[in-house]
Amino acid sequence: MNTAHIAPSSSDAQVSMAPMVEVRNVYKEFGTPPNAILVLRGIDLTVPKGSVTVLLGPSGSGKSTLLRCINELETITGGAIYVNGELLGYREDHQGRLHRLSDKQIAEQRSHVGMVFQRFNLFPHLTALQNVMLAPTLVHRAHRAEATIDALTQLGQVGLSDRADHYPSQLSGGQQQRVAIARALAMKPKLMLFDEPTSALDPELVGEVLAVMQNLAAQGMTMIIVTHEIGFARRVASQVVFMDGGVVVESGPPEILDNPMHPRFQQFLSHVT
Amino acid sequence: MAAKVPPPAVTPEGGGAPDNGFERGSGFTADSGAVFDNGAEPDTGAVLGSGVVLDSGNSVPNRIQAVTELRLGRIIAAAIALLVTALIIYQIAINQTFRWDLVWLYLRDIVVFRGILWTLLLTFGSMALAIVMAVVLALMRRSDNPVLRTIGGAYVFLFRGTPIYVQLVLWGLLSVLWPRISVGLPFGPEWFSFSTQDLITAFWAALLGLACNEAAYLSEIVRAGLDSVDAGQSEAAYALGLTKWQTLSRVVLPQAMRVIVPPTGNETISMLKTTSLVVAIPFTLDLFYATSAIGNRLYQPIPLLLIAAFWYLVLSSVLMLGQHMLERKFGRGIAVSG
Numbered sequence: 071m072n073t074a075h076i077a078p079s080s081s082d083a084q085v086s087m088a089p090m091v092e093v094r095n096v097y098k099e100f101g102t103p104p105n106a107i108l109v110l111r112g113i114d115l116t117v118p119k120g121s122v123t124v125l126l127g128p129s130g131s132g133k134s135t136l137l138r139c140i141n142e143l144e145t146i147t148g149g150a151i152y153v154n155g156e157l158l159g160y161r162e163d164h165q166g167r168l169h170r171l172s173d174k175q176i177a178e179q180r181s182h183v184g185m186v187f188q189r190f191n192l193f194p195h196l197t198a199l200q201n202v203m204l205a206p207t208l209v210h211r212a213h214r215a216e217a218t219i220d221a222l223t224q225l226g227q228v229g230l231s232d233r234a235d236h237y238p239s240q241l242s243g244g245q246q247q248r249v250a251i252a253r254a255l256a257m258k259p260k261l262m263l264f265d266e267p268t269s270a271l272d273p274e275l276v277g278e279v280l281a282v283m284q285n286l287a288a289q290g291m292t293m294i295i296v297t298h299e300i301g302f303a304r305r306v307a308s309q310v311v312f313m314d315g316g317v318v319v320e321s322g323p324p325e326i327l328d329n330p331m332h333p334r335f336q337q338f339l340s341h342v343t
Numbered sequence: 344m345a346a347k348v349p350p351p352a353v354t355p356e357g358g359g360a361p362d363n364g365f366e367r368g369s370g371f372t373a374d375s376g377a378v379f380d381n382g383a384e385p386d387t388g389a390v391l392g393s394g395v396v397l398d399s400g401n402s403v404p405n406r407i408q409a410v411t412e413l414r415l416g417r418i419i420a421a422a423i424a425l426l427v428t429a430l431i432i433y434q435i436a437i438n439q440t441f442r443w444d445l446v447w448l449y450l451r452d453i454v455v456f457r458g459i460l461w462t463l464l465l466t467f468g469s470m471a472l473a474i475v476m477a478v479v480l481a482l483m484r485r486s487d488n489p490v491l492r493t494i495g496g497a498y499v500f501l502f503r504g505t506p507i508y509v510q511l512v513l514w515g516l517l518s519v520l521w522p523r524i525s526v527g528l529p530f531g532p533e534w535f536s537f538s539t540q541d542l543i544t545a546f547w548a549a550l551l552g553l554a555c556n557e558a559a560y561l562s563e564i565v566r567a568g569l570d571s572v573d574a575g576q577s578e579a580a581y582a583l584g585l586t587k588w589q590t591l592s593r594v595v596l597p598q599a600m601r602v603i604v605p606p607t608g609n610e611t612i613s614m615l616k617t618t619s620l621v622v623a624i625p626f627t628l629d630l631f632y633a634t635s636a637i638g639n640r641l642y643q644p645i646p647l648l649l650i651a652a653f654w655y656l657v658l659s660s661v662l663m664l665g666q667h668m669l670e671r672k673f674g675r676g677i678a679v680s681g
Binding site for chain 1: 575576578579581582583584586587589593598
């Protein structure tokens with residue numbers, strides 16, 4: 071794997087004090103109460119601007135669910151999430167009551183948050199270029215010419231300028247995931263969420279995707295990454311959060327990876343590395 | 344197996360180097376009934392059986408050429424089928440009641456051609472309306488809103504559960520049920536009104552009747568198409584900030600078309616033939632009614648039925664060709680690789 075000596079992006083100058091994401095005592099249950107499954111049990115998390123947060127944990131620990139809640143693909147059952155100071159999903163009136171936002175308003179909130187999925191989820195009926203252009207033309211109503219130029223720039227950023235006219239089925243897994251990253255970046259998001267971006271890739275393709283992400287972190291993008299790549303976390307993370315059973319068990323700077331305090335975290339790391 | 348099979352009858356001599364560790368042609372022996380075309384001349388330059396082909400290019404060095412066996416059962420079955428078919432054709436050809444002379448005479452009658460045009464108009468008109476209704480119905484049935492879901496389900500239940508002929512007769516009797524149709528506020532003042540018979544002519548009754556029935560069937564097809572698209576596709580679209588409508592129209596529906604188009608083509612071909620039922624309205628200009636009318640006038644129903652059958656066959660053949668082309672168009676980008 072490519073071990074470039076890029077300094078973590080969390081240089082003090084880039085991290086301002088106002089957090090990009092604030093997760094406050096968040097609960098999430100699936101199903102209706104008598105048979106409900108509680109997946110998140112009071113999560114608190116603060117993600118400063120320009121920082122990279124890596125979420126670790128065994129499967130079923132709720133880390134992917136938390137990520138999906140931050141992009142409102144799941145609706146939280148309790149607590150509150152703020153992105154860039156804005157409450158997600160609800161409007162609070164002067165009496166403190168919550169009003170659910172309309173679908174359109176939620177779509178608007180989502181447009182500021184990019185998300186990359188484990189299974190890429192590229193649109194198979196569109197070329198790489200059309201995948202990247204679709205949202206800017208529909209959501210930002212960008213002109214076709216401008217959107218094309220911008221999309222080509224984004225594809226260049228992930229090293230795929232020469233694949234613009236290829237359909238997803240004609241690209242390797244690593245290339246598809248890089249197109250997916252370019253597609254998310256084309257919306258000029260304030261925050262990028264990565265849900266196990268390399269888990270569906272062949273081992274020799276993992277490096278190219280991690281390199282793109284590392285480059286993005288170096289440019290100061292705020293990122294939350296669910297991953298099992300401990301080495302990557304060590305190189306890029308500003309903070310590491312270990313979740314298990316729907317709660318945050320341990321969190322701190324990447325150094326905690328070498329010196330885990332909680333026995334559950336120690337056990338997890340001994341299995342992963 | 345190894346115990347029963349004698350040593351390979353064709354053993355490499357000379358060129359085919361046996362030092363590759365594989366027994367050449369193991370499992371294939373001379374008594375298996377197959378002939379290896381390279382049996383006598385094994386020096387093909389390829390290392391047989393090892394999977395590593397050296398210089399044979401794209402040709403198969405040991406192509407199997409099996410001896411074709413004569414199978415008596417197959418020959419007898421084919422002979423019986425041919426005989427029965429020949430007998431039927433002979434009986435049709437010699438039966439004077441078919442009146443082939445009349446078939447030929449009226450095949451290109453102007454009334455028949457007008458009937459063809461009306462039939463096509465009914466087919467495509469009702470299908471177009473049905474497709475729009477079907478998408479709406481499918482969306483209602485997938486909606487979060489329980490009222491929309493229930494009403495959509497009830498519509499499909501009613502229109503699929505009753506015969507199209509009964510529905511068409513009812514559409515024909517619409518003006519008996521409601522002699523006037525008025526426009527105004529529901530349960531409130533009336534702005535203007537029409538005579539039902541003037542507003543909904545026999546043609547529109549036929550078109551609406553066919554479309555309403557077809558929409559129920561098509562909505563199931565549309566629903567299956569929408570369900571066939573991976574949930575990750577809508578999630579990715581929502582994550583990019585697309586609204587529900589944008590996600591549906593730009594991401595989900597285009598992919599669902601691959602599943603929706605082939606059965607919709609079948610439904611169109613089926614609709615072409617179903618239009619012959621509009622006599623129930625009664626609508627009297629379509630192909631079937633037009634030919635029947637001539638037949639009744641001549642007291643010769645049979646040759647005119649043959650004419651109708653002939654033209655329906657021609658039209659459905661053309662539609663099948665169109666369907667084939669549509670399927671190729673909508674498979675693009677998903678099945679294609681390279």
